[in-house]
Structures are given as C-alpha cells and as structure tokens.
Amino acid sequence: MKCYCITKFSQPLELIERETPQPEGTEVLLKTRAAGVCHSDLHIWEGGYDLGHGKRLSLQERGIKLPLTMGHETVGTPVAMGAQANGVEPGRNYLVFPWIGCGQCDVCQSGQENYCATPRSLGIYTHGGYADHILVPHSRYLLDIGDLNPAEIAPHACSGLTTYSAINKIDPAIHTKHPIFIVGAGGLGLMAIEILRAMGGHGAIVVDIDPAKLQAAKNAGALAVVNGNDPDAAQQVMAANGGKQLHAVIDLVGSPSSTQLGFNVLTKGGTLVIVGLFGGAAPWPLAFIPMRALRIQGSYTGSLNELKSLLELVKAGKINSIPVTTHPLAEASDVLARLHEGKVIGRAVLVD
Incomplete structure (x- = not known):
C-alpha cells in the first residue's frame, strides 16, 4: 500500500x-x-x-x-x-x-x-x-x-464534528435567540455556519483576516463579516449585534489576538469556547473572568x-x-x- x-x-x-x-x-x-x-x-x-x-x-x-x-x-x-x-x-x-x-x-x-x-x-x-x-x-x-x-x-x-461539539457546549437558549460570534472562516468556520443553521441557531457573526475567506463566510450565510485586522474590529462585531456585546463566542483560531477579541466582545455571564490550536498564552486579566462571570470552555473534537x-x-x-x-x-x-x-x-x- x-x-x-x-x-x-x-x-x-x-x-x-x-x-x-x-x-x-x-x-x-x-x-x-x-x-x-x-x-x-x-x-x-x-x-x-x-x-x-x-x-x-x-x-x-x-x-x-x-x-x-x-x-x-x-x-x-x-x-x-x-x-x-x-x-x-x-x-x-x-x-x-x-x-x-x-x-x-x-x-x-x-x-x-x-x-x-x-x-x-x-x-x-x-x-x-x-x-x-x-x-x-x-x-x-x-x-x-x-x-x-x-x-x-x-x-x-x-471540522464538522469539532464545530458541532463546540456549538453543543453553548446553551441552546442562547444560540437559538442570539447571534454567535465565530472567530475564523476556514473550513471549520464555514462548517460552523452551516451546522449552527441546521441546529436552529439565530446565526453567526464571523471574523477573519483573509478577505477571500470572509467572502466565503458571507456566501455561506453569515449575518455579518468583520476583518480582524481592522483596529475597530470589536466595535464592528458589536455593531453587527445591534451595538450590544455577545453571549457566546466560538474561537476556531486559538491565538492570543483571537481570544482577546472574543473576550472583549462578550457580555457579562457570556461563554467563550476555544477550539483552535494556533497557540500562545492567554492574554486576559484573570480578575476580569470572575468580575464578568465569564465561562471559558475548551472543546476538543x-x-x-x-x-x-x-x-x-x-x-x-x-x-x-x-x-x-x-x-x-x-x-x-x-x-x-x-x-x-x-x-x-x-x-x-x-x-x-
């Protein structure tokens, strides 16, 4: 063979x-x-x-x-x-x-x-x-x-199973009523858009730094797409959610900058699910996790x-x-x- x-x-x-x-x-x-x-x-x-x-x-x-x-x-x-x-x-x-x-x-x-x-x-x-x-x-x-x-x-x-399992870690009462912020528009990101829709999700706001991948996410039905290189990326993400912070983030990149962006746009009591394995160290102030009552969840396949x-x-x-x-x-x-x-x-x- x-x-x-x-x-x-x-x-x-x-x-x-x-x-x-x-x-x-x-x-x-x-x-x-x-x-x-x-x-x-x-x-x-x-x-x-x-x-x-x-x-x-x-x-x-x-x-x-x-x-x-x-x-x-x-x-x-x-x-x-x-x-x-x-x-x-x-x-x-x-x-x-x-x-x-x-x-x-x-x-x-x-x-x-x-x-x-x-x-x-x-x-x-x-x-x-x-x-x-x-x-x-x-x-x-x-x-x-x-x-x-x-x-x-x-x-x-x-890519399908990993995103399906990640979505399962978010309360359906959240993802069926509110947009989910998805970081990364590669194979997993596009799959996440499809699976979220199939599970009755409200929809996804997607960020990436590659214009071609952002266009693919838009074609796949993303509610909005944002270039992560933009200095006001966090503001654009919240603007796409009616000016409000989001209840849940699925980070399919897993880098210091991607998790920082996800952390910054979460509302109090929100959930950050980290899937990506890009690497690095967590960039957030630890005190903010209990102060904002955030849940940070890893998801592996x-x-x-x-x-x-x-x-x-x-x-x-x-x-x-x-x-x-x-x-x-x-x-x-x-x-x-x-x-x-x-x-x-x-x-x-x-x-x-």
Whole structure:
C-alpha cells in the first residue's frame, strides 16, 4: 500500500510503500476514497504546539512516532475484515470516526473516547488516511454514508464534528435567540455556519483576516463579516449585534489576538469556547473572568455519538456542503504546503 508520511517534522511528506495489513479480530481494512487535509495536520507536521511564555509542546515526547501517515478525515470502502468484525458491507462507503481511545478507562466507557488520556487516534497516534488503505480497529467506528459524496462527507469527521461539539457546549437558549460570534472562516468556520443553521441557531457573526475567506463566510450565510485586522474590529462585531456585546463566542483560531477579541466582545455571564490550536498564552486579566462571570470552555473534537447525530443532519439534507477541492493522493505534501500558506478556501480533500 502507498502511504504519504511524515518522516521528519516540518519536511515534505514522503511516499512509503508498506505491505497492506491483513485485518485481525474486530479490525476492518478499507480502501481510502477520500481523506481531508485538516489544519490540525499542520501542527502534527510541525511537531508541536506553541504554549506561550517561550514553551513548546513536543508531540514526539507525547508519543507520536515517525514515520506517521496522517489523515483523520477519512471515508473508505471495506475490502477485508477480521474474523470478529461485523456490521459493515463491502462496496459501501463509510465515514471513519478517528478519535479512538483505549476503550477501557472510565472516559471511554462513558462514550467520550475523544477525551481519553491514552488515545489511539487515527492519523495521529496510529496511521490514518493519507494512504490508499486504512486499518480501523473496530466496525463501530464506521458510519455508513449511503450515496453521499465521499469528498464532501470526509471533513465531517473533524471540522464538522469539532464545530458541532463546540456549538453543543453553548446553551441552546442562547444560540437559538442570539447571534454567535465565530472567530475564523476556514473550513471549520464555514462548517460552523452551516451546522449552527441546521441546529436552529439565530446565526453567526464571523471574523477573519483573509478577505477571500470572509467572502466565503458571507456566501455561506453569515449575518455579518468583520476583518480582524481592522483596529475597530470589536466595535464592528458589536455593531453587527445591534451595538450590544455577545453571549457566546466560538474561537476556531486559538491565538492570543483571537481570544482577546472574543473576550472583549462578550457580555457579562457570556461563554467563550476555544477550539483552535494556533497557540500562545492567554492574554486576559484573570480578575476580569470572575468580575464578568465569564465561562471559558475548551472543546476538543467530539464523541462518536455526536458524529452519528451530525451525520443524521447531513443525511436529512439540513447541512449544505462547504467548498471542497479534491486533489490526487500523490499531491498530499503539496496540498499540506498550500494549507500552511493559507491558500485553501473551505476544505482540501485527497482522493485516490
């Protein structure tokens, strides 16, 4: 099988040919149909995260081993199964839930494998979808997509699921009656606009620093868009909300400047949900958090049950596809470089 792998952090991906694995037990081997290229892949490719204060989180020290085949947004077709595998059919297309835990701890047993302390996430701790085949440990992680387009569905395993889970962390009484402020108009931001609408949300005010991405957000139905580079960006955001501060912010960037902007526009008692992993240190005065009774919530991917619920919304036709560009699997390294340069609108997906 052909795999496009990180062999050295921050260096171009390399083609490695491995023996195609033979599934055992509950394992399922799938022929890859589509693999999304996610912004999180950039952090893995770079080998770590900026923690601020001159500190950096090393992924190699956290157990990520090279060479690694990335790709956690995957749709595939089963071609072989272990003796204990069941519930999937050869020839059908399945969305792969990648946020797999140890399966044994209390967190995993509660259905929150994405929060497991010893994860086995596909494309991060084990090989993922930047390959012509992917091995999945159990059929329960495979969701039948029917006749839906694999390239359009693949991003839901991360960008869709991540934004769906983030919205779920905001009281529906808030997001159904008031605009939500979304920071970032990349693939996650466009997905958030769609999913918020499907969940009965009032709508989104969106900020980004790229005019092309702001136009994409406007095309997707944002109530208003604001350029984050404008010196009066916070005032523009509140003006779009009738001159009032907002009740909830979803920060899909996660940088000091983006979280500062979100913090500044929140009303007393508001909620800031941080999703993005750009890095750095929190810029707010700590005393303002209790004084303004703010809730700051982290959100990391989502659960298998959330992905199932999201896919039901997609199958019901309630979520429109975000812009997707497809590229041959062999261009994986070039596509990752384009994403690094900020040149991808919506989602780039590798197809084989």
